[in-house]
Amino acid sequence: MKIVLLKDIHGLGKKYDTVTVADGFALNNLIPKKQAEFATDGVVARYAKLKEAEGEHVKMKEEEVIKNLDSITSKVYEINAKANEQGHLFAALHKEQLADVLNIDANFIVMDKNIKEVGEHEVTLKVRDIEKVVKVMVIAE
Numbered sequence: 316m317k318i319v320l321l322k323d324i325h326g327l328g329k330k331y332d333t334v335t336v337a338d339g340f341a342l343n344n345l346i347p348k349k350q351a352e353f354a355t356d357g358v359v360a361r362y363a364k365l366k367e368a369e370g371e372h373v374k375m376k377e378e379e380v381i382k383n384l385d386s387i388t389s390k391v392y393e394i395n396a397k398a399n400e401q402g403h404l405f406a407a408l409h410k411e412q413l414a415d416v417l418n419i420d421a422n423f424i425v426m427d428k429n430i431k432e433v434g435e436h437e438v439t440l441k442v443r444d445i446e447k448v449v450k451v452m453v454i455a456e
Contacts, residue, residue, distance in 0.1 A: 316341045317354035319362045324350060331366035333359055380419055380442050388440065388447040392416050398455035402433040408453065413438060417449065 345351035407429035414421035
């Protein structure tokens with residue numbers, strides 16, 4: 316069955332992609348959970364326009380980040396987090412939390428693992444082919 320994905324699904328496709336899946340998977344899982352729609356001609360055309368508009372929006376975001384990348388990477392950002400006496404954080408810092416502090420989209424942050432300790436950490440920002448490192452200082456509350 317042909318469907319249009321309404322969100323990124325690991326191993327299946329990206330948002331607004333048209334894919335073919337087993338009928339049971341589409342009817343019993345993806346469509347009831349509002350993760351996909353039947354791929355009629357009208358639906359495919361509508362989501363193709365949305366995908367194109369979203370692509371332009373992403374390009375604009377990338378251009379803005381590239382323009383400000385040097386000013387972003389020249390600072391050391393401080394984040395206060397609750398930690399125990401040994402310096403281990405009670406809750407790990409994810410890239411979404413760092414994105415709020417850095418004031419950029421989380422998709423531009425590359426992290427192998429979450430930050431779990433107090434101290435200075437280097438976080439990589441990647442926009443297209445450009446990679447820069449930002450220093451983040453985690454301070455115990």
